[in-house]
Amino acid sequence: MAFHKITITINDELEQVVVPSNMTLMRMLRETQALTGTKNGCSAGECGACTVLMNGEPVNSCMILAVECDGGVITTVEGLAHDRQLDPIQEAIIEAGGVQCGFCTPGILISSRALLNRNPNPSDEDIREALVGNLCRCTGYMRIVEAVKKAAGMKIVAAPIPMPSD
Amino acid sequence: MAQANITNISSPVGESKPRIDAREKVTGAAIYTDDLQFGNALLYARIKRSPHPHALIKKIDVTKAQVLPGVKAVVTGEDFPGYIGLYLQDRFIFCRDRVRYVGDPVAGVAAISEEIAQNALDLIEVEYEVLEPVLDPEFGASPEAPALHPDLGQYVVAGFIFPEAGTNISNHFKLRKGDVDGAWEKCAAVIERSYRIPHIQHVPLEPHIAISRVDEKGEVTLWTSSQSPFAQRNLIAQSLGLSQSDMRVISPVVGGGFGGKAGVSMEALAVAIAMKVKGHPVKLRLTREEEFYTAFVRQGLVAHFKMGCDETGRLLAMENRFYWDGGAYTEYGVNIARAAGYSCTGPYEVPNVKGDSYCVYTNHPVGGPMRGFGMPEMHAGLEQCMDELALQIGMDAVDFRKLNCLKTDSILATGGRIHPIGLVECIEKVSEAIEWGKKAPPSAPNKRRGKGLAAMWKAPAMPPNAGSSAWVELAEDGKVNVGIGGQDLGQGSFTISAQMAAATLGVPYEWVRVAAPVDTRYSPYEWQTVASRLTWSMGNAIVNAARDVRRQVLDLVSEAWEETPDGLDIVNGVVISYKSEKETPLKNLVIYGLPKPDGSGWRGGPIIGRGNFMPNDVTGLDAETGQGEHGVVHYTTGAQAVELEVDLDTGQIEIIKGVAAFDVGKAINPEMVKAQMEGGLVQGLSSALFEQLQLKDGFVQNPSLVDYRIATSTDIPREMKSIIVEVPQDDGPWGARGIGEHSMVPTLPAIANAIYDAIGIRFDGPPFTAEKVYLAMLDAGTFGK
Numbered sequence: 035m036a037f038h039k040i041t042i043t044i045n046d047e048l049e050q051v052v053v054p055s056n057m058t059l060m061r062m063l064r065e066t067q068a069l070t071g072t073k074n075g076c077s078a079g080e081c082g083a084c085t086v087l088m089n090g091e092p093v094n095s096c097m098i099l100a101v102e103c104d105g106g107v108i109t110t111v112e113g114l115a116h117d118r119q120l121d122p123i124q125e126a127i128i129e130a131g132g133v134q135c136g137f138c139t140p141g142i143l144i145s146s147r148a149l150l151n152r153n154p155n156p157s158d159e160d161i162r163e164a165l166v167g168n169l170c171r172c173t174g175y176m177r178i179v180e181a182v183k184k185a186a187g188m189k190i191v192a193a194p195i196p197m198p199s200d
Numbered sequence: 201m202a203q204a205n206i207t208n209i210s211s212p213v214g215e216s217k218p219r220i221d222a223r224e225k226v227t228g229a230a231i232y233t234d235d236l237q238f239g240n241a242l243l244y245a246r247i248k249r250s251p252h253p254h255a256l257i258k259k260i261d262v263t264k265a266q267v268l269p270g271v272k273a274v275v276t277g278e279d280f281p282g283y284i285g286l287y288l289q290d291r292f293i294f295c296r297d298r299v300r301y302v303g304d305p306v307a308g309v310a311a312i313s314e315e316i317a318q319n320a321l322d323l324i325e326v327e328y329e330v331l332e333p334v335l336d337p338e339f340g341a342s343p344e345a346p347a348l349h350p351d352l353g354q355y356v357v358a359g360f361i362f363p364e365a366g367t368n369i370s371n372h373f374k375l376r377k378g379d380v381d382g383a384w385e386k387c388a389a390v391i392e393r394s395y396r397i398p399h400i401q402h403v404p405l406e407p408h409i410a411i412s413r414v415d416e417k418g419e420v421t422l423w424t425s426s427q428s429p430f431a432q433r434n435l436i437a438q439s440l441g442l443s444q445s446d447m448r449v450i451s452p453v454v455g456g457g458f459g460g461k462a463g464v465s466m467e468a469l470a471v472a473i474a475m476k477v478k479g480h481p482v483k484l485r486l487t488r489e490e491e492f493y494t495a496f497v498r499q500g501l502v503a504h505f506k507m508g509c510d511e512t513g514r515l516l517a518m519e520n521r522f523y524w525d526g527g528a529y530t531e532y533g534v535n536i537a538r539a540a541g542y543s544c545t546g547p548y549e550v551p552n553v554k555g556d557s558y559c560v561y562t563n564h565p566v567g568g569p570m571r572g573f574g575m576p577e578m579h580a581g582l583e584q585c586m587d588e589l590a591l592q593i594g595m596d597a598v599d600f601r602k603l604n605c606l607k608t609d610s611i612l613a614t615g616g617r618i619h620p621i622g623l624v625e626c627i628e629k630v631s632e633a634i635e636w637g638k639k640a641p642p643s644a645p646n647k648r649r650g651k652g653l654a655a656m657w658k659a660p661a662m663p664p665n666a667g668s669s670a671w672v673e674l675a676e677d678g679k680v681n682v683g684i685g686g687q688d689l690g691q692g693s694f695t696i697s698a699q700m701a702a703a704t705l706g707v708p709y710e711w712v713r714v715a716a717p718v719d720t721r722y723s724p725y726e727w728q729t730v731a732s733r734l735t736w737s738m739g740n741a742i743v744n745a746a747r748d749v750r751r752q753v754l755d756l757v758s759e760a761w762e763e764t765p766d767g768l769d770i771v772n773g774v775v776i777s778y779k780s781e782k783e784t785p786l787k788n789l790v791i792y793g794l795p796k797p798d799g800s801g802w803r804g805g806p807i808i809g810r811g812n813f814m815p816n817d818v819t820g821l822d823a824e825t826g827q828g829e830h831g832v833v834h835y836t837t838g839a840q841a842v843e844l845e846v847d848l849d850t851g852q853i854e855i856i857k858g859v860a861a862f863d864v865g866k867a868i869n870p871e872m873v874k875a876q877m878e879g880g881l882v883q884g885l886s887s888a889l890f891e892q893l894q895l896k897d898g899f900v901q902n903p904s905l906v907d908y909r910i911a912t913s914t915d916i917p918r919e920m921k922s923i924i925v926e927v928p929q930d931d932g933p934w935g936a937r938g939i940g941e942h943s944m945v946p947t948l949p950a951i952a953n954a955i956y957d958a959i960g961i962r963f964d965g966p967p968f969t970a971e972k973v974y975l976a977m978l979d980a981g982t983f984g985k
Contacts, residue, residue, distance in 0.1 A: 070235035071228015073455070075405045076488040080905035083405055111228035124226040128218055131871050134879065135690030136225030137405040137455030143226060158918075165913040169905065171403055171456050172690045174882030175913040176920055177875060 040104040044069070045113030053100040060084045060095035062103075063110060071111040071140045075169070082168035085141035086110045092148040094167075111140035114147060122188035123147055123181065130181035134172030141168045146182045155186055212702040212709035213934050216871035220695045220714060221453070221688065230453045231717075233409045233425045238481045242411075243272055245473045245484040246317035247466075248307040248324045249494065250299035253335070253563035253898025254348070255328035257297055257306065264323035265309060270316035273476040274324065276307045280472050284439035286431065286463045288363065288370055289356040290349055291529040293439060293468045299328070300348055300528035301563055302898050303494040308473045310482050333563035333898050337523040338502050340368040340560040348528070348561040358663065361534045362823055368561040370526055371534035373541030375826035377613050378552030383517035387508030389592040395581035396965040397501040398892040399525065402570050403910050406455020407491045410470035413481040419446045422471055426451040426718075427462040427687055428728040433720045436468045440475070452717045457689040458883075459569035460496050462730045463531045492903035496568020497893060499533055500525035501540075501577040505585045507550075513595045515604045517552040520544045522578065526559040526567045533559045533567040536574040539661035542826055543575065545613045546582045547623055547657035547837050548604045553613045555826065563898050569730060571883065575658045575945045583654035583949030584962065597953070598631045601655050606837070608927075615827045622863035622927035623837040627655055629923045633859040634841035646848045649856075650958025653841040654946035659832035660731035660938065664818035668734075668741040669724035672701055672749050672809040678773050678787030679711040682745075685726030686738040687718055691940045692872040693734045699868055700739050700933055704746035706770030707786070724810075732836065732938025735868060737813055739933035744811025753786065756804040760794040815931075834929055836937050838862030840881060840946040842917070846958045848982065851974025853955065855885055855916070861923035862942055866935035870924055873939055877922035880943020886911035888948040888966050 035054045042049050044067060053062050060077075063069040063086070072095055075083035079097040086095045087109035114121040123146045126132075133139050142165060149156055149164035156164070161182045162175070170178065224230035262274040277296035283289040294305050307324050311317035334340040334348060345368055349355070353365025361371045384390060410424040420442060426432060429449035437447040454461065470484040486495060502523040509515045522540050526533035541557030559567075590600035605627065606612075608620040631637075634651055642649040671683040682701045688694040698712035715723065726738060754765040757775050761768075767779040776783040788794075793804025821828040843857040860877040867873040890909040894901035902908045928935025948966060956962050961976050 064235075068237070069228070070231070073232070073406070074234065075407070076905055078488060078904065078906075080488070081405060111226075115227055120223075120226065127226055128222040131216075131219075131875050133219060133222055133225050133690075134692070134875065135405065135454060135456040136221070136230055137232065139225050140228050162913040162916075167912075169403075169405060169910060169912065171405055171458065171883065171910065172879050173875065174878040174880075174920070175911075175916050176878050176882075179913065 038101045040101060042103050043107040045109060051100070055101060057100045058096050059086070059098040059100050059103055062100040063095060069110050069112050073137050073140055075137065082141045082145065083138050085144045085168060087144055087148060090151065092145045111143055114143060121147060123150065123185040126185035126188065127178065127181035130177045130184060132173055132177035132181040138168055138170040142170065142178055146185065149182065150186055156182065212699040213868050214870070216869055217695060217699055217709050219692060220698050232406060232453045232455050233411065233423055234485060236411065236423055236452065238411065241480050243310040243312060243477060243480045243482045244314040244317050245308055245310050245470060245482050246314065246321055247305045247469060248321045250295065250302060250304040250306055252299055252328055252330050253302050253333035254331040255299050256331060257295060257299060257326060258329055259327040260307060261325040262307060265320040268316065268320045268323060270312045271309060271320045272312065272480065273310045273473060274307060274320065275473055275476050279476070280440065282439040282441060283356065284435055284464060284468060285529070286435060286531050287358045287361050287534050288530055293472045301565055303565065304528060305469055308469055310473050310477050334368060335562060335564065335898060337500065337525040337560040337562055340562050341523055341558050348563065360538065360820060369558050370530045370561055371537045371559040373538045373557040373826060374824060375541055375544060375553055375555035375613060376824070380517050380519050380552045380554040383552040384508055386510060387516050388511040389589055390506065390508035391585060391588050391592060392506040393581060393585050393588070394502070394504045394964060397503065397577040397580050398965060399500045399564065399895060400498045400887055400891045401492050401893060401908065402458040402460035402498070404456030404458060404460055407488060408461065408466050408486040408495050409484070410467040411481050411483045412470040412474035414474050414478045416478060420448065420471055422449045422467060424449065424451055424467050425454045425461055427454070427457045427689060427730055429718050429720050430685055430725055431728050432464055432467055435464050436471050439468060440471065448719070448721045450717055450719045451687060454687055454689045458571045459573070459730065462569050462728055465496050465568065466494065488905065489903045492893065492908060493565050493900040496531065497527065497565045498570035499527060499536065499567025503578065503581045505581055507585055507589060509589055509593055511593070513590070513593050513600050513603050515548055515550045518545055518550050519554045522557040524557070524559045524567065525562050525564055527562055527564040529566050530559060531566065532569040535661055536569065540574040540578045542614050542821060542831055543657065543659065544578065546579060547606050547655055549606055549610045550613055564895060565900065571880070571941045572658065572945045573661050573731065573941065575656060576884065576887065576948060579654065579656050579945050580948045580966065583946060584952050587953045587956070598627060598636055598653060601627055605655060614821060614831045616829045619834055619930060620927050621835065621837050622925040623655065625925050626837060626839045626861040626863055629861040629925065630839045630841040630859045633921050633923065634843055634857065636841070642845055647845045648848060648958040649843065649845050650954040650956070651841065651843045652950045652953030652957055653839060654949040654953060655839040656942060656945040657835045657837045658942050658945060659835045660733040662727065662731045662733060665814055666727035666733070666737070667812060667814035668726050668738040669812040670738065670741040670745040671724055672705070672745040674786060674790040674807060676787060676791050678785055678790060680705060680707055681713050681715050682742060683715045683724050684738055684742065685718055685723040686734045687729040689729060691876060692869060693729070693738070695872065696735060696868040697738070697742055700742050701746045704743050705750055707773040711773060732940040732942065735936050735938055736929065736932045739936060740813035741811045743933050744813060745809040748809030748811055749807055752807050752809065753789065756789060756794055757784070759803055760797060762797055834937055836862060836864065836939060836942045838942055838946070840950045842950045842954050844951065844954045844958065846955065846973060848977065851970040851977060853889060853968060853973060855951070857919045858885070858917040859921040859923070860943060861925055862939055863925040863927050864939045865929035865932050865937040866926050867924045868934065868936055873924055874922040876939050877943045878920050881920060881947050882911050882916050884944035884947020885915070885951065888951040888968055890967050890969065892967050
């Protein structure tokens with residue numbers, strides 16, 4: 035097995051990580067960075083529980099090799115809050131009651147943040163479309179959709195998600 | 201009274217407090233079982249599984265696997281001869297002589313990596329003699345079927361389960377009331393219908409996972425995502441010949457259960473393997489594919505209904521036969537058959553009843569409990585029959601249900617009377633919310649619109665003596681720690697536990713923590729987190745424990761202040777006297793006690809309260825007639841209605857509106873109750889429109905989230921409304937009874953009834969996929985009408 039040294043920004047921290055060629059981004063985050071907020075629901079890109087932002091775009095981290103992220107910028111659920119100040123989408127999902135077992139929640143939050151970054155005023159339809167790749171078995175989605183709408187009207191106190199060009 | 205601020209008291213019960221675990225869950229800090237860190241000693245397990253639905257094991261050769269570098273242990277059924285099972289001990293941890301479903305565990309490997317463990321499986325050679333499988337429950341119950349469990353007559357079985365030795369019938373529940381045969385001729389309308397309800401999967405987002413370590417003393421620890429830490433301790437210890445107290449189960453945050461993580465499914469495998477590699481934690485994590493065919497499935501059902509009513513619409517008779525496809529083994533299936541048997545009339549008063557509910561062994565995946573415990577499957581047919589019978593007698597379906605449904609004190613088919621219930625109100629509320637009787641025009645010319653409604657009932661299906669316990673203690677700051685053994689699967693049991701403890705004790709909700717994770721060494725006993733029983737049963741235990749603290753506090757203070765306890769109260773965390781107007785915060789006394797009035801020493805000491813609860817009035821049900829005065833603790837009832845559109849060009853169904861009303865006795869946390877109603881409705885919708893384990897010759901054809909589709913954010917109704925009805929339960933905390941499972945029970949038949957309203961077509965079973973609906977419309981010549 036070949037190993038690679040990659041440089042990667044994870045939640046605003048620049049990291050150098052040695053990874054085997056076949057290690058997925060999900061496993062790298064969970065197993066080498068102790069960022070276990072990113073969840074493994076299927077390892078097949080089907081459930082969305084492992085969604086993270088890669089260079090600002092939501093991706094299933096189980097379908098991306100860590101080596102592909104060399105030089106990239108990753109945001110996980112642990113990187114949404116800054117200085118204990120929750121991201122509006124985190125506040126809103128608590129308020130709306132959109133969390134039950136919580137296993138899909140990290141992926142839902144990341145997909146929602148990505149949506150709000152590119153569309154600050156999404157319609158119901160936009161929100162449902164943006165979350166179609168994030169399965170939730172508990173909530174029935176309604177309160178999650180409400181939370182995204184609520185968050186759209188709230189100001190981000192935290193620093194904006196950095197892009198590779200920043 | 202400055203500190204107590206008694207002018208500003210609001211009880212935390214009945215308020216929609218935010219989830220106690222919300223912040224951890226939204227920041228990624230919540231620790232689930234797979235997030236636990238075990239260091240370098242950790243080994244990974246994989247399971248060699250049967251490729252045949254039914255075969256005899258002739259020979260297992262593990263020698264090649266054992267010598268693969270990195271492999272630490274290979275185990276087979278030879279190593280673990282004990283039977284295991286909750287109600288019926290009918291299986292081994294690893295198969296010994298026979299495999300009974302595709303996926304049955306034959307051998308296990310522990311290795312230094314998951315990859316090596318997986319590679320070792322290919323080196324295990326198993327010789328089988330393939331046998332004819334049984335793949336249909338009705339055939340399985342017949343004398344022609346080969347007996348899949350020749351030793352059925354010798355298995356250890358709970359007293360209320362009735363297996364028939366020499367057959368595949370693992371339980372036969374009989375309900376006999378009145379004179380069914382004589383009633384038919386008095387009926388003005390009679391219908392007979394049959395339905396096939398397919399197997400489905402729970403699909404929790406978190407797959408099953410278990411990590412086990414056996415220490416040098418032989419004491420076993422199991423970390424697992426679990427609804428039943430205590431039942432697992434009991435059953436696994438029993439099977440492996442351990443003492444229960446030498447087995448410790450720790451269950452971190454659970455990523456969804458829906459019944460699939462109740463009892464013992466894969467957890468014993470991890471423990472058994474760990475026993476061969478002492479000192480090493482061994483992790484077994486099901487892949488999503490394994491999740492579909494080796495974890496419990498919701499068992500299939502073949503249901504036959506016959507029912508009739510007189511010319512006024514009053515139900516006179518029902519004759520129902522259920523064949524449950526229990527699969528290869530039956531952890532819960534036997535009790536699902538029992539629950540469906542005694543509930544087979546649905547929430548209706550019927551004077552003449554004959555019910556037969558069979559749990560049948562087949563060579564399909566193992567049937568287990570799933571949200572509703574047989575009720576969604578049974579109501580799927582029953583509630584369509586109610587619509588059809590109403591139509592036949594010329595009555596409106598809502599009026600027909602209101603006429604026949606159970607009201608307070610109605611006589612049950614099992615004998616005895618029902619406690620106060622608000623079912624009529626639930627039916628009225630949903631029919632109002634869906635604007636029953638008003639037909640809205642479809643949104644496009646190629647669409648047809650329809651409305652449908654269904655009612656339901658469900659009792660907690662459990663042994664008569666399933667118990668709960670709790671403790672409550674306080675810290676130096678006067679804040680509260682509540683110990684419970686029930687699990688939070690997402691339904692919010694930790695949150696309402698804190699609410700109930702706070703309300704009983706007289707402290708703010710924010711002062712209460714719940715001692716998690718559940719750990720059988722430190723947490724108080726709880727039978728299982730199943731049956732929608734925690735709010736009621738564990739809630740009572742918490743109230744009792746908090747009252748115990750309260751009594752100790754007030755006794756102590758009354759002595760110190762030389763007053764009687766009945767003039768004292770605890771308000772906002774401060775003990776007050778209404779008489780002397782003295783007050784002292786809890787923190788002043790709950791650890792260090794109080795000085796005696798005469799200065800001669802101290803009284804009290806660290807305060808800890810204990811409480812338990814167990815129903816004490818549940819009677820058995822007669823083996824031949826199903827009759828008994830008080831067969832279950834209570835029933836939760838409710839109704840749902842939907843409005844939908846069918847696309848004539850594609851067969852696609854869109855649920856436009858879904859409404860629900862359930863009589864929960866008392867909503868401890870109203871928004872969380874509504875969240876259960878919404879989540880259940882969407883899970884019910886998903887089972888109605890999309891879900892089916894495609895079984896062919898015993899093989900699951902669609903074990904992935906792509907081929908087995910569950911509802912996504914784009915499938916949900918545009919509008920959902922949840923209505924809480926509160927007719928108090930006399931023995932529930934604040935009158936509460938359960939709601940978790942009930943919310944998916946009536947959804948499927950409500951949708952089926954709405955489809956009929958839209959296009960005039962009925963199906964003998966779900967899922968009502970676009971393809972199925974389109975082809976049925978083609979057959980029926982719906983187009984051009």
